[in-house]
Amino acid sequence: MGNGKSAGLSKLFTTTPWYVPVLFSALVVIYPFFATDYFIDIAFFFGIYALLGLSLNIVLGEVGLFDLGHAGFYAIGAYVTAILNTRYQIPILALLPVSALAAGLFAYLVCSPIIHLKGDYLCIVTIGMGEIVRLALINNPFDLTGGPNGVFGVDFPKLSPNLVIDSSIEYYFLVWAVVGLSILGLISLQHSRIGRAWNCIREDTVAAGATGINVRHYKLLAFVLGAGLAGVAGNIYASKLMCVSPESFTFWESCLMFCIVLIGGMGSIPGVLIGAAFISLFPEIFRPFAMYRMLVFGSVMIVMMMVRPGGFWPRKRGGVAFRSLLEDTGNGNA
């Protein structure tokens, strides 16, 4: 354990032993060369859920805003990619930033009027927002979204005319490269002025406002960045599946993302990866148990919260941690 004298990336090692990220990265790189396509695809979806978990972690973990409509942003990213690609043949990789911007802009527009809501009220409004997105996709506005069937025939991402990402292993590396870049970005964000402001708002919104942090601005920023990252996940998802349909973006999906963050540990990047691994790998590993596996899944979630209520790998940070969110359930209007 170092002392973390310099800012930025080295801070990571004050809370996480240095060998953990190294070993994990090595595992990610080596894994596909020893696995069958089926298991590579499972690891691909682990990557997608990791991206989604990381994106919700910005809103829920860093700022403590309850967002149960995150699948809406994911859907915007996926549909923007699918529609622009199938109609105008814009390459998938060029649409990656476009999806992120579209989802971010959408988040800015819908969250601006509701950002002042607190706790569970914000939670239900985001649920409503996510449901409105899904229902709108089903109802096929302007003949764009293809209704309940969705949009078909999304292209493969092309790095160059000869270098097309079309096999499982290439998709796997694409998603994990994006995950890796996002993690690097998020770690430096955590240790920046923005990250500290976010954590300050999470611990005590009133005090944060009193010390001159523009609470509204920083909350919106978290939503926009979180939505943008979810949009990126949507882009990769759309091109991997080659089609998008509204049933991939239900309230249930938002709940899974919520669980990823809470099972892993709020605000903790290694925690989010563990949470994503649990959510994506568990149902696959226990597939032989067929209809009983989800029974076990539900019970494991409960047991996990009994054993490790702060998450599997909680973020350690000084003395104050999640006071407002983990306080006794008795009173308080949090």
Next chain:
Amino acid sequence: MQLLLEQLINGLTIGSFYALIALGYSMVYGVLKLINFAHGDFFTMGSYIGYTMLVFGIAAATAQFGPWTGMMVALVVSALGIALVGILVERSAYRPVYRAGRLPAVVSALGASIFLQNTIMVIWGPRYQAYPAELIPAMRFQFGQISITLLQVIILALSFILMAALYTIVQKTAFGSAVRATAHDRNTAALMGINFNRVILFIFTLGPALGAMAGVMVGMYYRQISFTMGWNYGLKAFTATILGGIGNLPGAMFGGLILGVLEMLGAAYISAAWKDVFVFLILILVLIFRPTGLFGEKTAEKV
């Protein structure tokens, strides 16, 4: 005018389902500040228990004592059964995580929801089940131009009786005031000698029991039930709870009724496909302008 009145009646019928479910959400939230995601599945399970009773258990009773007995037995058995399930879920999934705070309890509640939903699927199978037809005579009452079925009359009457009963218990009895005191300030209530665990027991028997009865009524009204329907109804009922002001029982009842009426009016005058969008938009607009719901009290922020 005729359309308006008929849609109002349909809306009140659906709204009373939402209101009954919303009461369970609201009571649990009021006391524990917990969004009980498993509540929608209590409702579904109640519906399935009622189905089993009506299909297998009560043919004899119905033949002997008439159709009313069958319906009442289904309602009572499913309410009792789900009250028991509610207590079990509270003991096994929620009580161990109360101390850890609010967010672990949310995950635990989602876990309990998945568990219950899949229990239903394992027991009754993944396919839709159909409630028996002609449980009660298919009578219609005619008031001028509008008509209302006997089933709707029964559903409305029963729901309003149940809501009135709950309201009386919570507002007028000594035990009800203990529940309200706990919702207001748990620690002080405990200092006054109120047994917190008994209050919890109360809300986790009554809430699920009301939800279960709503489940049986939904089964009789739509005649078709599925193991995933709890999510949809739960979401709507939770919306109703927030619309009325969370933790506020009359608010939950009116929130449910208003939501049902809005949904039906939206379906009639705007578009059936967009009715849920309409409902959620209204919810968002209400919360933008009245952030604590229609009937919620303004709470001063603690610093």
